[in-house]
Amino acid sequence: MRLSFPSLFPLLCLTLLFLSLALGLTQPNCETPDQGSTLQVLHVYSPCSPFRPKEPLSWEESVLQMQAKDKARLQFLSSLVARKSVVPIASGRQIVQNPTYIVRAKIGTPAQTMLMAMDTSSDVAWIPCNGCLGCSSTLFNSPASTTYKSLGCQAAQCKQVPKPTCGGGVCSFNLTYGGSSLAANLSQDTITLATDAVPGYSFGCIQKATGGSLPAQGLLGLGRGPLSLLSQTQNLYQSTFSYCLPSFKSLNFSGSLRLGPVGQPKRIKYTPLLKNPRRPSLYFVNLMAVRVGRRVVDVPPGSFTFNPSTGAGTIFDSGTVFTRLVTPAYIAVRDAFRNRVGRNLTVTSLGGFDTCYTVPIAAPTITFMFTGMNVTLPPDNLLIHSTAGSTTCLAMAAAPDNVNSVLNVIANLQQQNHRLLYDVPNSRLGVARELCT
Numbered sequence: 001m002r003l004s005f006p007s008l009f010p011l012l013c014l015t016l017l018f019l020s021l022a023l024g025l026t027q028p029n030c031e032t033p034d035q036g037s038t039l040q041v042l043h044v045y046s047p048c049s050p051f052r053p054k055e056p057l058s059w060e061e062s063v064l065q066m067q068a069k070d071k072a073r074l075q076f077l078s079s080l081v082a083r084k085s086v087v088p089i090a091s092g093r094q095i096v097q098n099p100t101y102i103v104r105a106k107i108g109t110p111a112q113t114m115l116m117a118m119d120t121s122s123d124v125a126w127i128p129c130n131g132c133l134g135c136s137s138t139l140f141n142s143p144a145s146t147t148y149k150s151l152g153c154q155a156a157q158c159k160q161v162p163k164p165t166c167g168g169g170v171c172s173f174n175l176t177y178g179g180s181s182l183a184a185n186l187s188q189d190t191i192t193l194a195t196d197a198v199p200g201y202s203f204g205c206i207q208k209a210t211g212g213s214l215p216a217q218g219l220l221g222l223g224r225g226p227l228s229l230l231s232q233t234q235n236l237y238q239s240t241f242s243y244c245l246p247s248f249k250s251l252n253f254s255g256s257l258r259l260g261p262v263g264q265p266k267r268i269k270y271t272p273l274l275k276n277p278r279r280p281s282l283y284f285v286n287l288m289a290v291r292v293g294r295r296v297v298d299v300p301p302g303s304f305t306f307n308p309s310t311g312a313g314t315i316f317d318s319g320t321v322f323t324r325l326v327t328p329a330y331i332a333v334r335d336a337f338r339n340r341v342g343r344n345l346t347v348t349s350l351g352g353f354d355t356c357y358t359v360p361i362a363a364p365t366i367t368f369m370f371t372g373m374n375v376t377l378p379p380d381n382l383l384i385h386s387t388a389g390s391t392t393c394l395a396m397a398a399a400p401d402n403v404n405s406v407l408n409v410i411a412n413l414q415q416q417n418h419r420l421l422y423d424v425p426n427s428r429l430g431v432a433r434e435l436c437t
């Protein structure tokens with residue numbers, strides 16, 4: 001059989017792609033220094049991330065893995081709103097880590113670089129320290145830092161950590177996070193973010209970790225409760241930050257985390273932040289309705305209602321991958337989506353996604369209607385496609401059955417390529433489209 005040019009062409013393109021990958025031509029510069037108060041944000045699967053899977057996962061595997069991680073994440077979030085601990089999910093699959101975006105932080109004097117996970121729903125930061133049992137990766141060598149000190153039980157900060165204990169005069173605390181738990185000493189050292197040095201930053205120095213879902217090099221808490229980065233840098237950053245999360249499909253990642261009020265977008269739509277006094281760390285907003293195409297979906301009344309006493313309502317979260325709506329609302333949105341795509345098309349499922357198609361589809365936009373702000377999401381924020389292009393799924397789901405499912409979570413796939421501005425002093429959250437890949 002003779003191969004004609006048109007049939008050779010894709011092969012040629014692939015060969016060129018692999019060649020250029022092998023030669024590093026399309027590799028982004030992983031050592032881009034962070035400037036001013038702006039940090040580069042990487043996806044954990046980015047070519048610059050040491051945490052990307054060693055063996056490339058198939059598309060189906062990576063989707064299932066992200067869904068499994070989300071399940072642990074939602075249990076964590078539900079335990080926050082319900083204020084009770086939940087039994088960690090046992091999973092046969094290895095859960096690599098959650099949340100999914102990391103930034104470069106420098107700790108101590110001289111500085112040691114740690115790639116910490118960004119988490120808008122956590123307050124206190126934690127870092128794996130020397131001597132840690134069960135930590136997997138790079139450790140912070142605290143004796144090598146001249147500015148390191150551990151905090152005593154009398155320190156004011158010791159009253160702000162969950163269930164502090166006192167051993168040998170050192171303030172310690174235990175924490176469960178997704179399917180994992182950690183024991184840490186409350187410590188202080190200088191943290192340097194981009195070019196800003198924050199002396200005396202309080203964080204947990206992890207002594208013991210169990211379970212596999214802790215971010216390998218620590219977590220930077222961007223919540224708005226006590227001991228979060230915001231609370232500790234009021235003078236420097238005035239409880240203001242923004243980020244743009246790159247799509248994990250893109251090889252050339254260049255998202256950013258911008259700390260403080262300087263350089264934030266002026267043209268941006270806002271919705272008020274709501275405060276749940278029982279859960280001060282979470283960023284609640286008022287989701288009023290959802291539109292599929294131009295039509296507002298009829299959801300059962302109360303699906304989105306904010307209720308501080310039950311923890312019900314809607315949050316923006318950087319650590320969950322796929323948006324979750326309470327079950328009756330999700331079913332209504334999904335049905336409206338299916339009707340718009342075409343009633344005659346066969347719907348299949350993939351793991352926790354129940355609206356997948358194996359033929360090309362014309363998808364409607366979905367608009368989240370918040371108080372004062374409509375956010376219309378294009379297909380890139382709504383659908384995931386298999387690498388071969390044969391399967392497309394609506395990348396949202398109902399809250400899992402086994403968790404207290406009163407919480408709607410606007411997750412990071414739906415936030416990608418948008419700038420999210422958290423303006424705590426003015427109690428508002430801004431969203432604007434921005435191409436950050």
Ligand SMILES: *[C@@H]1O[C@H](CO)[C@@H](O)[C@H](O)[C@H]1NC(C)=O
Nearest residue numbers: 025026027028252253254437
């Ligand atoms: C990666 O992004 C940078 C700047 O964002 C751009 O200059 C460069 O050409 C991009 N490289 C590729 C291979 O897309």
Ligand SMILES: *[C@@H]1O[C@H](CO)[C@@H](O)[C@H](O)[C@H]1NC(C)=O
Nearest residue numbers: 129142150167168170185205
């Ligand atoms: C943490 O505290 C324990 C005592 O509770 C102590 O033995 C250990 O050395 C401390 N670790 C660090 C890194 O300070």
Ligand SMILES: *[C@@H]1O[C@H](CO)[C@@H](O)[C@H](O)[C@H]1NC(C)=O
Nearest residue numbers: 163164165173174182183208
């Ligand atoms: C905290 O965790 C450590 C290590 O796993 C354990 O020895 C200790 O009993 C725990 N403390 C509390 C209060 O649960």
Ligand SMILES: *[C@@H]1O[C@H](CO)[C@@H](O)[C@H](O)[C@H]1NC(C)=O
Nearest residue numbers: 339340341342343344345346
């Ligand atoms: C859907 O299928 C039914 C029966 O198979 C047919 O009558 C109808 O025209 C189809 N509708 C569309 C929009 O293709």
Ligand SMILES: *[C@@H]1O[C@H](CO)[C@@H](O)[C@H](O)[C@H]1NC(C)=O
Nearest residue numbers: 291294296369371372373374
């Ligand atoms: C959002 O869209 C609806 C129409 O679906 C419109 O009535 C409303 O005014 C919009 N809200 C804002 C803040 O633009």
